[in-house]
Amino acid sequence: MVQRYPFGRCLAVFVTLGLAIGLAVPAMGLTTYRIGGESLPPPEVEGDFEFVQLSWSEAAGGALGLASQFTLTPEFITPESFDSSVNLAPLLKERGGNVRALVWTGWGPAVGEDLLVFDGDPETAFLGDGDWGGDYSVIKNKTFIFDLGGSFLLDRIRFFPREKHFEDRFVEAFRLGLSDGDPLKDGTREFVLGHRTGFFDFDILADVQENTDAIVELRPPPTPVTSIGFELPENRRGIWEIAELEIYAFGVAPVADFVCDVIDLGEPASLGTLQWGGRSSKGVEVDLTMRAGDDEDPNNYWRFTFRGDERSRYDANGRELTRSAYNGLERAEKAGITHDTESWDFWSAAYDFDSGGGTMAANRPRQFVQLHTEVRSRETETAQLDWVQFSVSIPPVASQVMAEISPTTSAAGAVTPFTYRVRPILQPDDLGFDSVTIRTPTQPSSIDGVRVAGRDVGVDVVHVDDGGFTVRIPRFDLSQSGELVEVDFQSEVFQFGTVFEGSVFDSNRPHEVHQALTPGDADPLADGDGLQVDLDSFEEEVIRQVSLSTRVVTPNNDGINDQVMIEYDLINLTPGVPVVVSVRDLSGRVVFRDGDGRGGSGRFTTTWDGADTSGEPLAPGVYTVEVELVSDRGTERSLRSLSVAY
Secondary structure (H helix, E strand, O other), rough: EEEOOOOOOOOOOOOEEOOOOOOOOOOOEEEEEEOOOOOOOOOOOOOOEEEEEEEEHOOOOOOOEEEEOOOEEEEOOOEEEEOOOOHHHHHHOOOOOOOEEEEEOOEEEEEHHHHHOOOOOOOOOOOEEOOOOOOOOOOOOEEEEEEEEEEEEEEEEEEEEEEEOOOOOOOOEEEEEEEOOOOOOOOOOOEEEEOOOOOEEEEEEEEEEOOOOOOOOEEEOOOOOOOOEEEEEEEEEEEEEEEEEEEEEEEEEEEEEEEOOOOEEEEEEEEEEEEEEEEOOOOOOEEEEEEOOOOOOOOEEEEEEOOOOOOOOOOOOOOOHHHHHHHHOOHHEEEEEEEOOEOOOOOOOOHHHOEEEEOOOOOOOEEEEEEEEEEEEEOOOOOEEEEEEEEEEOEEEEEEEEEEEOOOEOOEOEEEEEEEEEEEEEEOOOOOOEEEEEEEOOOOOOEEEEEEEEOOOOEEEEEEOEEEEEEEEEEEOOHOOOOOOEEEEOOOEEOOOOOOOOEEEEEEEEOOOOOOOOOOOHHHHOOOOOEEEEEEOOOOOOOOEEEEOEEOOOOOOOOOOEEEEEEEEEEOEEEEOOOEEEEOOOOEEEEEEEEOOOOOEEEEEEOOOOOOOOOOOOOEEEEEEEEEEEOOOEEEEEEEEEEEOO
16 A cells, blocks of 8 residues: 655655555655554654555565465564464465375375375375385385474374274384474484485484384474474384374464565665564564665576586576576476575664664665564564564665775774765765764764865764764765765774764755665775774773762762762673672662663663662761673673762
């Protein structure tokens, strides 16, 4: 659905998601796309903008879309939950799985009497009399592989003969194995099935040679399973049969994948901020990523030419292979699918799901966007993604804006002078810009100078806070394309590999997307070719520079030293590590505690007003301030002393 706000605008949005959503000229200006959250009102955006609402099912419905083990609703998606009383075996095909059997020619789909093993009818049975298309001189066992079509926690696996043959046709010997689908483990598992056309290995769940039970029920461990290997030899005492092999799952899908089809923005656009809403349980991992490109397919398709090992991206008539053409090749011709590195970015690093938003990753304006969400749940603990939303601007601010920073190393927590270099390349239709935003780990200590093409243009700071600053420069348009912008400032670094991201925008169009800068060699004469700054030494000490704004707290409400500011630096600390600031009396009793588990690298401040945990003023005396954290390197703490006086 395409909506226009306000109604005075007449341009539509051209979007393709594998199915036709609309055909019109591309939207000019700001466009916001939202997937899911269909009952929500349009976003509140000042100024003129277009709004495109897509459902989760529309987004996954095209040739490059995928919704594996997700439950899709108009309002949200969440990993699929399973009822442990429902037999999944007859449902495998409709769920994207399959069952293969081994015969003398190799692996093939289960057909004929094979299907009786998992047809859901306990009155029909597969007879283990050797007459199943095998050849006992080559294939001596009946072998199945059940591809579950996803990842499951299995509650139980059951198999049995028809009830009238419980006494005389039960299975005496069998082997059954499980695989989690991890390709790094292939070739290392102890249970191998195969012959000629392929070998598959499994972890042994059961290897039984003297079974006497008609109904065999196995309880797998609570670990993800993607396929089951099942092998049955000829019975020594006569024919065996299997009326049903049943597979039951419980909990939530351990791994669920959602990939939206490629979204066509109509023209190359400046990509703005990606936002989302949802929630996750503790210990559940949600990886939300995106990529952008210049054409409608992020893949390259290859075929074998049958001239040795030669592969080609073109068909026999010299035409470049498309997805549909590749799918039409004979099986032996298909030589694989690879990422199109020329026209598409790789998938971005996963965003911090709890943050609810982040800058879209693209190295320049792009016309096509694709989003991917993977949720790794824990038994009954899972996550829910309500909606994903992003904004773009057409035309872009500039066709490309390269940026780099120098120096590329800094002492931990030390004020360091940096120069940020920006070189924009503009095309005739680009908007141009007059503002540069640079994001810093803390509020910069100073902003010292701005130069354009080597000329000092003065420092016009329009915004500064603990997340960075924005400077105004003379307006850049096509005539200044390729000129170098240099910004001198001073800041601190607390984390190895800190990236000083940036963006440019036009202050006369404040509601358009701020275009992200592309890390690269903006100035060949300067050291560095990106926006990452490393620490010049590896810091063993995580807690650094604990300082107190006063050594004597006098909480008498006279406005002088009524409270103390406890400031400390954390160096190279992973976000989420619990950090506790506490105050103890001389007996060791904790009288104040502040621990929000924020962790992360940077400079932090806690305020204490001389009261205990209940808010009551403490007695005069000497107290100890302690900053403590527990990481994978053990417990670290730093102590300072102060006094309370009246």
